[in-house]
Amino acid sequence: MEEAQRIQALPPYLFARIDEKIADAKAKGVDVISLGIGDPDLPTPDHIIDKLIKAAHNPENHRYPSYVGMLEFRSAVAEWYKRRSNIELDPKTEVVTLIGSKEGIAHIAFCYINPGDIALIPDPGYPVYAVGTLLAGGVPYTMPLKEENGFLPDLDAIPAEVAQKAKLMFLNYPNNPTGAIADESFYLKVIAFAKKYDIIVCHDGPYSEIAFQGYKPLSFLEVPGAKEVGIEFHSMSKTYNMTGWRIGWAAGNARVIEALGRIKSNIDSGVFQAIQEASIEGLLGNQDIIEEIRKIYQERQDIVIEGLTALGWKVERPKATIYVWPKVPKGFSSASFCELVLDKTGVVLTPGNGYGEYGEGYFRISLTISTERLREALRRLQDNLGKFEF
Numbered sequence: 001m002e003e004a005q006r007i008q009a010l011p012p013y014l015f016a017r018i019d020e021k022i023a024d025a026k027a028k029g030v031d032v033i034s035l036g037i038g039d040p041d042l043p044t045p046d047h048i049i050d051k052l053i054k055a056a057h058n059p060e061n062h063r064y065p066s067y068v069g070m071l072e073f074r075s076a077v078a079e080w081y082k083r084r085s086n087i088e089l090d091p092k093t094e095v096v097t098l099i100g101s102k103e104g105i106a107h108i109a110f111c112y113i114n115p116g117d118i119a120l121i122p123d124p125g126y127p128v129y130a131v132g133t134l135l136a137g138g139v140p141y142t143m144p145l146k147e148e149n150g151f152l153p154d155l156d157a158i159p160a161e162v163a164q165k166a167k168l169m170f171l172n173y174p175n176n177p178t179g180a181i182a183d184e185s186f187y188l189k190v191i192a193f194a195k196k197y198d199i200i201v202c203h204d205g206p207y208s209e210i211a212f213q214g215y216k217p218l219s220f221l222e223v224p225g226a227k228e229v230g231i232e233f234h235s236m237s238k239t240y241n242m243t244g245w246r247i248g249w250a251a252g253n254a255r256v257i258e259a260l261g262r263i264k265s266n267i268d269s270g271v272f273q274a275i276q277e278a279s280i281e282g283l284l285g286n287q288d289i290i291e292e293i294r295k296i297y298q299e300r301q302d303i304v305i306e307g308l309t310a311l312g313w314k315v316e317r318p319k320a321t322i323y324v325w326p327k328v329p330k331g332f333s334s335a336s337f338c339e340l341v342l343d344k345t346g347v348v349l350t351p352g353n354g355y356g357e358y359g360e361g362y363f364r365i366s367l368t369i370s371t372e373r374l375r376e377a378l379r380r381l382q383d384n385l386g387k388f389e390f
Ligand SMILES: *Cc1c(COP(=O)(O)O)cnc(C)c1O
Pocket: 038, 099, 100, 101, 102, 103, 126, 172, 176, 204, 206, 234, 235, 236, 237, 238, 243, 246, 247, 248
């Protein structure tokens, strides 16, 4: 049986070759250190787990949850935004619970993309933006994120005839994989652009709480006019070390939230209520954990930035996220450099082109392993590789 065209249209998996090399190295007994994993290694805080255990014992929670999420969870999300950024959200109409934000990101295209419609996609970027668009029969249009523009898309470079056909624009700040941030003036331009061309902005903000040295990322929703043109995807995953729990949300424009809820009610049956109750504890309970997490990532970031800089490698210090996005040396592609490093040191780096063609020339390091292993990784880079030119 031949697969459907929509499956055939999905882009090839670009990490296959490096995955194979990792498996080879492990089979040879190499002690592989992966700096490639974009998934917090720290545990979910105890008070959240305790709440899950209690809530799991309540038989009411064993039945189908409500499709759009418990009102109590959606109210907690609204309260969280209120406390964080003084944003007003109506939990009944402006928040929908998601089975992780990835689920909503994949489904939003089904709400707005007809075959042939365009979605504006940042490159490099989280692959799900383009995948959702392709599955809906749409056409991803690449917005290059270039270092000289601070890894922000250049809206003026988008041709008017493309913008007219565009239904969605995906954005993600603090950004995975570049670590870049966006300020209000950028978002104001985005909002004006979205109004001019009638485009829905889908801002993906899972790293908003993971920022360094006192920097506080903006929520898209706190920018004047944002709610008129779009929504923000967010999640428990990165803020509270809950990637495995699968719970997130979308918040913002009521019409968009309603449409997303309508698609979901026809496809899934919501998130286990005990997980929603535990997440309420996460959102509204003791927030000390966030500062602790920031400190841990900060220490790791220091090790990486100082280590790579001492080696003479080219790297900027990101103000946020759990990533570092250094340049590949002269004479290498992202793939060939990551292969060389793996062969010579057993250290896994993620080739930047896995996030899109404009990721070529970079690689990504994740700060999701212990300081001890990070130091060991840097020692190996220092001891087993020669000097590079940049
Ligand atoms: C981790 C991540 C997500 C997905 O988060 P979940 O809520 O766990 O699905 C979404 N977007 C970006 C950019 C991410 O890095």
